Amino acid sequence: KILPHLLEMTNRKNKNIEVVNEYGVTEAAVMSTIFRRQQREKTIKIGHPIWNTRLYILNKWHKPQPIGAAGELCIAGVGLARGYLNRPELTAERFLSFSYRSYRSYKTYIPEKIYKTGDLARWLPDGTVEFLGRIDLQVKIRGYRIEPGEIEKRLLNHPGIKEALVMARQHENGEKYLCVYVVGASSSKGVQAIEVSSLREYLSGELPDYMVPGHFVLLEKIPLTPNGKVDMKALPAPKIESGQEYAAPRDDIERRLVKIWLEVLGREPSASIGIDDNFFRLGGHSLNTTILATRIHQAFHVELSLSEVFKRRTVRKLGEYIRQAHHKAYIGIEPVEKMEYYPLSSAQKRLYFLQQMDLESTAYNMP
Missing domain, CATH: 3.30.300.30 (ANL, C-terminal domain)
Incomplete structure (x- = not known):
């Protein structure tokens, strides 16, 4: 893995140095691709396949990925190994039979063996390959x-x-x-x-x-x-802090809000959250923002939109909103009992009506 700061250091010392990156795996005779970096390029790619080597970037169904889409990098060609000695299960898992279309006759499929590297990569518009990391690190x-x-x-x-x-x-x-x-x-x-x-x-x-x-x-x-x-x-665990000085809750509303925040953010009850701490700097995101709004509605009977939570990111500002807002009782969604058939919704009735008008139409068929 070549780091950008090493490239910059190389350029400063000698601008005439040519940086060449080679990529490969032991199962494909070590070297499979090559990339010659231009002076102004900030990143290092793994480049093009060498002679008698072919690269495929496939999805989990072993279908080719389009340009720019990430997939598993697979290697084929004369440098490919036969498999792993005395390890038939691992050989069957990593070395697969694959067919590709001939460029001379698009209808002709040519079978060959490929090796699944376990590396994540994608094709770039210029025909080079960019390495993205290991699939098992996704x-x-x-x-x-x-x-x-x-x-x-x-x-x-x-x-x-x-x-x-x-x-x-x-x-x-x-x-x-x-x-x-x-x-x-x-x-x-x-x-x-x-x-x-x-x-x-x-x-x-x-x-x-x-x-x-x-x-x-x-x-x-x-x-x-x-x-x-x-x-x-x-590697140390991050200190999850908002960057604000601690300010204690001043009344019952703010104390209840702090308790809700602790539960939504998955913190220990003994953890301290100040009334000026930012919800999103403490680990909040769009999903638990929805949960926060629902919990506030349940606790205070104040309906809160997501946009209001994004505007009022602290306990202090949420408390001010709750004190002035109109109360609206929280009504939970009651689960209905299981039935063999359920009544159609208005949208479903419209689709049924359209289908009855043209019984031969396949416009609304489900695969």
């Missing part, structure tokens, strides 16, 4: 599949960052969240100071909201094992 948070390597790549393009590591951690209630560990870039004046708020703002402009980590930890260096791997166990 995490699923709030229904989204996230590649930590893609977030790390964006962070390493930031001029103030030397090293970055993204991993999933868990709150006390078992909910997963993304945590970033960063090492600041050094200069003649020492290690650059990094503002967490500026990093969060930077990533917000580079990535969709669900990929922006909620917590950042600044380190002097990434801890490594004796083998040179990242020592995950040595």
Whole structure:
């Protein structure tokens, strides 16, 4: 893994140095791709396949992915191994039969053997391949599949960052969240100071909201094992703080709100949350914002829209809103008893009416 700060150092020392990146695995004779970096390029790709080697980027159904879509990088060609010695199960799992269409006759399928690398990659519009990380390092948070390597790549393009590591951690209630560990870039004046708020703002402009980590930890260096791997166990848990001085609840409404926040955020009852702490800096997100609004409605009989929660991100401001708002009793959704048939909704009746007008139509067929 070549880091951007090493490339910059190489360029400063000698602009005539040509950086060549090779990628490969032991199962495919070590070297399968090559990439020659141009001087102005900030990132290192794994490039093009070498002679007599073919690359496929496939989804979980072993179908080719379009340009820009991530998938598993698979290798084929004369350099491929026959399999693993005396390990037929692993050979069957990693070495697969695959068919591709001939460029001479699009209808002709040519069978060959491919090796599944377990690496996540994607084709770029210029025909090169970009490495995104290991598939087994993918995490699923709030229904989204996230590649930590893609977030790390964006962070390493930031001029103030030397090293970055993204991993999933868990709150006390078992909910997963993304945590970033960063090492600041050094200069003649020492290690650059990094503002967490500026990093969060930077990533917000580079990535969709669900990929922006909620917590950042600044380190002097990434801890490594004796083998040179990242020592995950040595990484400290983030201190989940809002950055505000603690201000205690002033009345019963604020005390009840703090209790609700602790439950929604999955904190211990003994944890302290001040009335000026920001809900989202403490780990709040769109999903538990919905839960928060419902819990407030149940506790105070005040209906709260999501936009109001986003406007009033502290206990103090929510308390002010609750004191002035009109009360509206909370009515829960009662589960209906199980029936063999249920009455049609108005939308379903419309579809039935349209289907009866043209019995031959397949416009509303379900696959």
